[in-house]
Amino acid sequence: KYITGSYDLEIPTIPVTYVRNVSIKPTEVSTVTLPQPGIITFLVNSNGVCELFEEKDNDLIWAYTIKTGDKSDSVVLLPGRYRVVYRPQHSRQSHYTIVKKFIIESGKSSSLRVF
Numbered sequence: 001k002y003i004t005g006s007y008d009l010e011i012p013t014i015p016v017t018y019v020r021n022v023s024i025k026p027t028e029v030s031t032v033t034l035p036q037p038g039i040i041t042f043l044v045n046s047n048g049v050c051e052l053f054e055e056k057d058n059d060l061i062w063a064y065t066i067k068t069g070d071k072s073d074s075v076v077l078l079p080g081r082y083r084v085v086y087r088p089q090h091s092r093q094s095h096y097t098i099v100k101k102f103i104i105e106s107g108k109s110s111s112l113r114v115f
Contacts, residue, residue, distance in 0.1 A: 013037070014077050015054045015063035034078070038104040041074040041111040042066050048088040050114060055081040055101070066114075077104045086114045 002024045009032065011017040019032050044050060050066035052075070060083060067073040068086075082104060087097045102112055 014052075014075060015061060015080075017078065036106040037076045037078050038106060039074060039076050039109040040102070040104060041072055041109075042084065043072050043111060043113045043115075044068045044086065045071065045115040046088050048086055048091070050084065050086040053083045053085065055083055079104050079106045084112065084114055 004024050004026055007022045007024060009017075009019040009022055011019065011032070011034065013034065017034060022030055022032060024030055042050065044066075047068045050068050051062065052064040052066055053060040054063045063077075063082070064075060066075070066084065066086075068089075080103070081101070083099060083101050085097060085099050087094075091097075098114055100112060100114060102110075104110075
């Protein structure tokens with residue numbers, strides 16, 4: 001149970017969803033609707049640093065650190081435009097960095113080779 005009033009919500013999705021000014025009133029149900037997510041599996045051929053960013057309003061917003069130890073990582077993401085940045089663990093020069101853009105659509109599943 002919540003105290004009546006207005007709340008700002010932080011919903012643990014990837015990327016994090018913020019909903020401002022949700023009104024809670026006595027004896028009423030307040031509904032927050034989120035879009036259906038999609039699933040993407042990232043495939044890498046070696047350990048390294050692999051970060052996921054959401055493209056939003058000409059900015060990149062960090063969303064998730066992709067696990068490279070198992071050579072693949074499946075992630076449930078909200079629909080949107082994303083960019084993944086990967087560099088193999090022992091690479092010391094920036095020209096080994098791989099950047100790939102992709103789009104997640106509601107209810108769809110896909111895979112992306114990051115090498």
